[in-house]
Amino acid sequence: MKKLTILGILVLFVLVSTCVVMADDYEWQPKKPINLIVPWGAGGSTDRSARVTADIVSDALGVEIIVVNQGGSSGAVGTNNALQAPKDGLTWTAGAVKDLGLYKAQGLLNTTLDDWHIYTNVAMPSVISVSVDSPYEDFGDLLQAFKDNPGKIKVATAGINSAGGTAIAQIKNYTGIKYNHVTYDGGNPAVVSVVSGESDVVPQLSVEQVDMINAGRLRPLAVLSDEPLKIAGYDEPVPSIKKWIPEFVSAPIYFGLFVPKGVPEEVTYTLNTIWENVVMKSEKLEDWAAENAVVYDPVYGAKAVAKSFPMIQLDAYLKYEAGDLIINPVKLGIPRP
Template identity: 45%
Template sequence: MLRRQLIAATAAGLAVPAALRAQPAWRPERPVTLIVPWAAGGSTDQMARIVAAELEAPLGQRVVVVNQPGASGSIGTRNALEAPKDGLTWAAGAAVDVGCYKVLGLLDTQLADWNLFFAVANVNVLVANPQSGFRDFGAALEALKTRGQGIGIATAGVSSAGHNMMEALRAATQLQYRHATYDGGNPAMIATVSGETQLGAVLLVEAAEMIRARRLVPLAVQAENPVTLAAQGNVAAIEIPSVRRWLPNIPAPLNYFGIWSPKGVPANVVQTMTTLWTNTIANSQRLKDYANSRAALFTPLSGQAAHDEAWKMVRQTAWLYFDGGKAQVSPETLGIARL
């Protein structure tokens, strides 16, 4: 069912509106900058570098990935928002971040302010350092309920996917935890591997290789069903249980990742990128292989379909922040209705 919905959304999202088709093609005269507002090696960085490489040939220009981490991704995103609106500066990341920055008081922007182009959808995973003693999610859950303030959990910071997962768990169970923030999913994952923290809440794409190497123990994914990490080399496939085995009603919306430019860039920039999403990104074997190897979903969406799909997680997450006392602005005042 999920894949059928994604196929329908993809078809709608890759349709080029008639008003855009009338525009002359965009051919950038200088290299295009793609700002990754997180540290190198994380989920956004992984995706962005593949997308950049795929776009260079059809654009006829280099697409330079620049890491600008800080303030939960809002610094790099702000730089893209405030850059000249000529199509030469883009941002990358998770759409839910852009949709919730204003709620958190981090950046005065919302999802509707951007031209959205998605490549993959990721799932969150709770992982444990092998020396922590945690071997399944149930044991970790009980520990967090009874002595959570003494248990460090590494995430990529406030508004990150891992933090969102922990806030969803806290709202469902009233557990507590000591939040250890890092400048990206990769540093958070490394902190858990090294033993700086007992647990890490990150994206599965970030933890996949360390799970295969048995440097991390996967406890549960925030997904409707168990997720299988594909076999690789002499490492067998690994099935990771869904958190819904223990918490049947916890939300599990898809977390869409991609690139975006602010509204106000020339129409032919949007037209050209929409066409490239249809002809290049939607047929990218590199992105398909990346998604398959790291248990992500390949979701080449753009336009209104991208906005509508991402909006589901924005609504859930914005109110999660509000109910948890972390919002600076009420989602209701921003037109974000409670689910």
């Protein structure tokens, strides 16, 4: 009986050891660090979600991933640098999938989703917030102020192509409000501008605002989703914008890491495996999502595109009807939602 027990332990040890080797034995074993270009400023939604995901992938792959911030032209500059880099798998980019879907329609960059391998990490909602010193106690107060002072209230975003730019454009589409759009090089500077009193309202993503909300510097008024948003550490859920605009329709904004097509097959095979076995089961990323009031939902490939596409459609026709696109979305395979 004792011999059998020892034998069983030895067999179990061999099996476990074999599994560990197999988990580390990826088809692609890069010998150099990977460059991850974040095409927005440091501290914003793309930067923060990209860094935590890069750490997870780096640990799994056993190679350093260097994050480089290259902002400009609503994300197009850094994205183009990744697109034009050698197709050796060592240069990636990050951002919202909706941006990749609309760069060409906007005339910012000649690329579409078909040019990329998509690996999402989280979905993020936009939150409408003001400084705690603001007179606006709820979104109804703010909406009335927009109507009473057309074009005077300063709305801070990371640009027309940012989630904040899309959010305030959606609200305008439903309500007809006019505002003073003040743009910054990233969501974090936009948030800081409201905290400092330089701007009045910020409609950027929850992850970009959560620290200032919990610090008592921002007052969240509404979230652009069907349900209220719970923020860890904050007393009350942020009410849905549907409380004031019942007909409001939104969609999740999926973020992730993007690898240009044309890289060797072993690169994407390895990343698919890491996403399936590591990222999609990562407690670290799941905990980070909960702490930052975003949705943990990592997927890759066709599933990632399918989940991201509703926001691409919504944003495409919002911009098209506002005259901000140079190509009809239909011509790029983006039907009206």
